[in-house]
Amino acid sequence: MDFELRSAREKLEREQRERKQRAKLKLEREKKAKDAAIKQREAIEASHRAKRVDAIEAQIKADQHMQESLIAGGGIVFERVFQAVPFQGIGDKIKLPPSCFTELSDQGAFDKGPLYFELSVDYRDNKKTTHSGVLEFTAEDGTVCLPPHVWSNLFSAQDHPMDVLLVQIRYIRLPKGSYAKLQPDNLGFSDLPNHKAILETILRQHATLSMDDVLSVSYGQVSYKLQVLELKPASSISVLETDIEVDIVSPEIVSDQPSQHVLRPLQFGKPESGTVEEGRYDYYKFSIDESTAEKVMAGSVKVIVKIDVEKDGADTDLYVSKHPILFPSLNQHEWSSHDVGSKTLILESKERALSSGTYSIGVYGFKGTVKYQVSVLVQESSSGAKVGERAVSSSSDVDTVECRNCKHSIPSRSIALHEVYCSRHNVVCDHPGCGIVLRVEEAKNHLHCEKCGQALQPVEMEKHLKVFHEPLSCGCGVVLEKVQMVQHQARDCPLRLIACRFCGDMVEAGNAAADVRDRMRGMSEHESTCGSRTAPCDSCGRSVMLKDMDIHQIAVHGKSS
Numbered sequence: 001m002d003f004e005l006r007s008a009r010e011k012l013e014r015e016q017r018e019r020k021q022r023a024k025l026k027l028e029r030e031k032k033a034k035d036a037a038i039k040q041r042e043a044i045e046a047s048h049r050a051k052r053v054d055a056i057e058a059q060i061k062a063d064q065h066m067q068e069s070l071i072a073g074g075g076i077v078f079e080r081v082f083q084a085v086p087f088q089g090i091g092d093k094i095k096l097p098p099s100c101f102t103e104l105s106d107q108g109a110f111d112k113g114p115l116y117f118e119l120s121v122d123y124r125d126n127k128k129t130t131h132s133g134v135l136e137f138t139a140e141d142g143t144v145c146l147p148p149h150v151w152s153n154l155f156s157a158q159d160h161p162m163d164v165l166l167v168q169i170r171y172i173r174l175p176k177g178s179y180a181k182l183q184p185d186n187l188g189f190s191d192l193p194n195h196k197a198i199l200e201t202i203l204r205q206h207a208t209l210s211m212d213d214v215l216s217v218s219y220g221q222v223s224y225k226l227q228v229l230e231l232k233p234a235s236s237i238s239v240l241e242t243d244i245e246v247d248i249v250s251p252e253i254v255s256d257q258p259s260q261h262v263l264r265p266l267q268f269g270k271p272e273s274g275t276v277e278e279g280r281y282d283y284y285k286f287s288i289d290e291s292t293a294e295k296v297m298a299g300s301v302k303v304i305v306k307i308d309v310e311k312d313g314a315d316t317d318l319y320v321s322k323h324p325i326l327f328p329s330l331n332q333h334e335w336s337s338h339d340v341g342s343k344t345l346i347l348e349s350k351e352r353a354l355s356s357g358t359y360s361i362g363v364y365g366f367k368g369t370v371k372y373q374v375s376v377l378v379q380e381s382s383s384g385a386k387v388g389e390r391a392v393s394s395s396s397d398v399d400t401v402e403c404r405n406c407k408h409s410i411p412s413r414s415i416a417l418h419e420v421y422c423s424r425h426n427v428v429c430d431h432p433g434c435g436i437v438l439r440v441e442e443a444k445n446h447l448h449c450e451k452c453g454q455a456l457q458p459v460e461m462e463k464h465l466k467v468f469h470e471p472l473s474c475g476c477g478v479v480l481e482k483v484q485m486v487q488h489q490a491r492d493c494p495l496r497l498i499a500c501r502f503c504g505d506m507v508e509a510g511n512a513a514a515d516v517r518d519r520m521r522g523m524s525e526h527e528s529t530c531g532s533r534t535a536p537c538d539s540c541g542r543s544v545m546l547k548d549m550d551i552h553q554i555a556v557h558g559k560s561s
């Protein structure tokens with residue numbers, strides 16, 4: 001009985017224990033579920049809150065953007081995203097689809113003066129902004145046509161025009177610019193004799209400038225990139241019909257291998273050493289002042305350019321030009337020397353007197369890497385040659401006979417002896433027009449070029465053929481040998497630079513003027529157009545075309561030119 005009682009109590013106790021345990025577990029489970037529910041609700045609420053904040057922020061942003069656009073556009077809001085398409089235009093004027101014309105004109109944009117746009121791209125890690133004017137409204141729907149200047153300021157070289165490249169375009173008002181600071185990518189830009197005028201010409205093709213824009217400037221075969229470092233009064237400006245003060249700061253040259261197109265200054269009588277690789281040019285510049293130029297013209301001094309090289313098989317060519325030809329080359333120069341080894345050039349001109357001004361020297365690596373010394377000297381003209389000539393002519397009072405071998409005049413009393421000796425030791429070159437008398441052993445070193453007849457030593461022949469007779473091609477498409485090419489680039493090439501007689505800029509000569517009357521007056525294509533601008537006549541105030549001003553002055557006012 002006692003046992004039964006105990007076991008019944010134990011059972012009761014066990015059941016109570018188990019109930020308690022279950023209740024506790026249930027409580028814990030319920031609490032867990034409650035907690036989870038709270039957490040979930042909190043999460044949902046948080047996300048709702050966040051969404052609400054996002055929505056509010058988005059709304060604020062949109063309002064701000066609208067506000068900005070309204071302010072930027074001076075009350076006109078025009079924003080589009082178009083696919084960029086390149087086209088070959090000059091300056092910064094883009095082409096938009098016709099639909100934009102309608103929209104902009106509906107908003108009265110055309111009454112507010114020239115149109116400007118802010119263009120931006122934002123993809124991968126490329127985030128760029130620039131500005132532009134508009135050329136016309138003829139682009140295909142959904143596209144914007146960008147000239148090279150705008151294209152290169154928005155996209156990098158890796159961006160292929162065939163990819164879909166999107167540009168955001170926004171109508172914007174820009175203040176008139178008053179100041180720009182530009183930095184060329186390389187030395188030499190400020191050496192251009194008229195770089196300010198060149199810049200003005202470039203800027204005239206632009207409607208806008210933006211900070212960090214890069215402007216490309218071509219001068220003959222050389223091109224420079226100028227980066228916009230500073231603008232006033234704002235970071236993007238209009239350059240239409242404004243006078244902008246332009247500062248050009250020196251480039252930061254970091255590379256060890258400077259560009260070929262740098263002119264190193266050279267002083268008279270102070271040689272400079274250099275090393276030039278095959279196929280490259282080193283350039284130097286020097287100036288001839290008025291008094292030296294006068295002495296050269298009077299014949300009392302000579303200006304000499306010299307190259308000294310160590311004799312190790314490597315070889316240079318030497319070219320000299322007067323500015324505005326800054327970088328003389330095989331194709332374009334006034335003087336050249338192709339002597340093998342060291343060489344000397346005497347600067348004199350058959351066509352016109354040597355004038356004062358700045359000159360450039362080009363040292364070209366013809367073969368191998370060459371160590372050289374270049375120098376420019378002013379040397380007294382020696383009169384030794386003239387004395388020698390007089391000595392020869394003075395012998396003519398003696399009774400003389402011509403040697404049948406060497407054709408020299410020989411006193412008649414010694415002619416028999418001379419002719420015997422002469423025919424044994426001397427030969428006369430029978431190349432037409434040469435007739436030089438050579439010692440028999442020297443004769444094999446005297447050759448004539450088959451193509452041009454120039455007398456040469458055998459060692460010079462290979463170089464002569466390469467320099468003078470290998471065909472060269474000009475940027476304009478013409479193919480000529482060296483001598484004709486130099487003439488072509490100096491006188492005929494449409495790509496040569498000339499100073500416009502009306503605006504004074506250095507411009508490509510272009511073809512002859514289309515207008516017959518202008519062509520007769522020797523005007524280039526550019527001059528014909530440039531001279532069509534009008535200006536008021538000094539005497540009567542009437543508006544006269546620049547190219548007719550002379551005629552007008554003579555015909556109407558009786559002035560002699």
Ligand SMILES: [Zn+2]
Nearest residue numbers: 403405406422
């Ligand atoms: Zn003789």
Ligand SMILES: [Zn+2]
Nearest residue numbers: 429431434455
């Ligand atoms: Zn000969």
Ligand SMILES: [Zn+2]
Nearest residue numbers: 449451452453
């Ligand atoms: Zn020849």
Ligand SMILES: [Zn+2]
Nearest residue numbers: 474476478493
């Ligand atoms: Zn040409």
Ligand SMILES: [Zn+2]
Nearest residue numbers: 500502503530
């Ligand atoms: Zn002009």
Ligand SMILES: [Zn+2]
Nearest residue numbers: 537539540541
């Ligand atoms: Zn007049």
